[in-house]
Amino acid sequence: MRHRYSRRRFLEFSGLAGLSSWLVACASSTTTTGPTGSTGAPTAPPDPTTSSIAPIATTETTATVAETTPPPPPWTSPGWLAAENSQQGTSDWRIEAKVPGVGYREPEGTIEGWADTTSAQAGQTVTLHVATGAAGWRAHAYRMGWYGGQLGRLVWSSDEMPTEWQLTNSFDRATRMHRANWTPSLTFTIDDSWPPGSYLVKLVASTGEAHYVPLTVRRDDAVSSLLLVSAVTTWQAYNPWGGRSLYENFGPGSRRDRSLVVSFDRPYARSYNWGSADFLTHELPLIALIEELGIDTNYATNIDLHTSGDGGSDVLAGRTAVLTTGHDEYYSTPMRRTLERAVSSGVNVAFFGANAVYRHVRLEPNDEGSPVRQMPNYRVANADPLTEQDPKQSTVQWRNAPLAEPESALIGVQYFAAGVKAAYRVVNPSSWVFEGADVRNGSSFRGLVAIEADGLGPKGAEPENLEVLASSPVRYKDNMYEHAMTYYAHPSGAGVVATGTIAWINALDTEEWADEDTTEFVRIVTGNILRAFAAGPCGATHPSTGNADRYRRPVTPLGDSE
Helix, strand or coil, X not given: CCCCCXXXXXXXXXXXXXXCCCCCCCECCCCEECCCCCCCCCCCCCCCCCCCCCCCCCCCCCCCCCCCCCCCCHHHCCCHHHHHHCCCCCCXXXXXXXXXXXXXXXXXXXXXXXXXCCEEXXXXXXXXXXEECCCEEEEEEEEECCHHHCCEEEEEECCCEEECCCCCEEEECCCCEEEECCCCCEEEECCCCCCCXXXXXXXXXXXXXXEEEEEEECCCCCCCCEEEEECHHHHHHHCCHHHECCCCECCCCCCCCCXXXXXXXCCCCCCEHHHCCCHHHHCHHHHHHHHHHCCCXXXXXXXXXXXXXXXXXXXXXXXXXXXXXXXCCEECHHHHHHHHHHHHCCCEEEEXXXXXXXXXXXXXXXXXXXXXXXXXXXXXXXXXCCCCCCHHHCCCECCCCCCCCCCHHHHCCEEEEEEEEXXXXXXXXXXXXXXCCCCCCCCEEEEEEEEEEEECCCCCCCCCCCEEEEEEEEEECCEEEEEEEEEEECCCCCEEEECCECHHHHCCCHHHHCCHHHHHHHHHHHHHHHHHHHHCCHHHHCCCCCCHHHHCCCCEECCCCC
């Protein structure tokens, strides 16, 4: 059977290019609350002529009225994820139009929006801030999963919402931060009709234009062994909405005139995969596989890693494994400490990507005091105004001073290059991760080490029992590096695996990679990891044998650039 959940099916064109419109029409300043009714419109007040109180019995013989207790939510019982995915799916979540690029002229009726939170739990409200030049719009919330290959299920829709123009974007000259100061457009409550999962809220203007707002519904009461974490801090770092990201200035002036702080109070740009950021390419293929396999899973964002245990609920409670996705680069200190606590307590961690835990960030409140809505990253210590006051909050690379905490101490490998493409080569075929994959020493998969790659760092930083599973040379600019996929067993019993390539999750997509053998290999290995990590502390079942010195290669210069 061919399993197709392709980037081409997700998008007509992928990749980050250009920026969104500077100013578009905005939503009404009147907030509508819901969804107390099925459409998200407010429920009408009770009719004052009708009593909702049952009459008191006046006879000596009273009827015993059986009290009915609502059944528990489905996700509180094992097997709920398989049952969820047996429901009817739909492809209506898709935006079929080509993603706009640099200099693309905004069509009339363009719509954009952002939510006031990256994740929500039962009983919490979510407020959308929407801007459009259309006469009206609707919001449709799709839970993303497998659903027989349709990949989405419609969970909730709003009423038709009226709109009016507003032009309230802000720019902070000191930090070069862009923010969309839009008034609230629609507020809805997460109730039991929203199962845990990763959602795309699709905003659809009356003109037909559409835009995504990603949202995670986290359910701490869900029966699940796995916890999948969306990398929203990395999405926001690369988000060019307003004209800048943490990487580049897309407007007038120097391209190096990047933002020093970015805000979550803004849409993900239309050029950033119609507002879905990296979700469709670096996360959804893994989610689809997990849900196809029916392994009970809970969902969170890395903002939840940041706040976990800090006066709130513990995102790790009851979980056997944490799964990070394709590009999980930007980490605050609390985020990293949560992962370290997981490993130390016997919770497995899988890094299904590369370049993880690379840049240190802080998460700060916005001007109104809403927490974790702004993210500074100054890159170098002497540029960060907080370095002198609190060196451990300096926003440098984790491996650099004053932090000096290489990511390989947690992950096993460290980042070395972007924009690469090389073969993936198996060097430890007897490992449990390759069971059933029909590989031998030297088996190679073309192009699987791509986009960004990791390799072994300096000796002494990673765990002594780090076991290299795959290793192959990678050319980056004028140097030759060595990719590595690794695994190690922690003394707590936890297992930690790192694929060392962002392309791992993308390669679950047969149509994009056009190589069924590679996709089948990645599916088998990923399935082995998911099942072993769901079963409990993997390091106790699968100990590791250190072999890193055998594959540690110095960076080799290749001479002058060709």
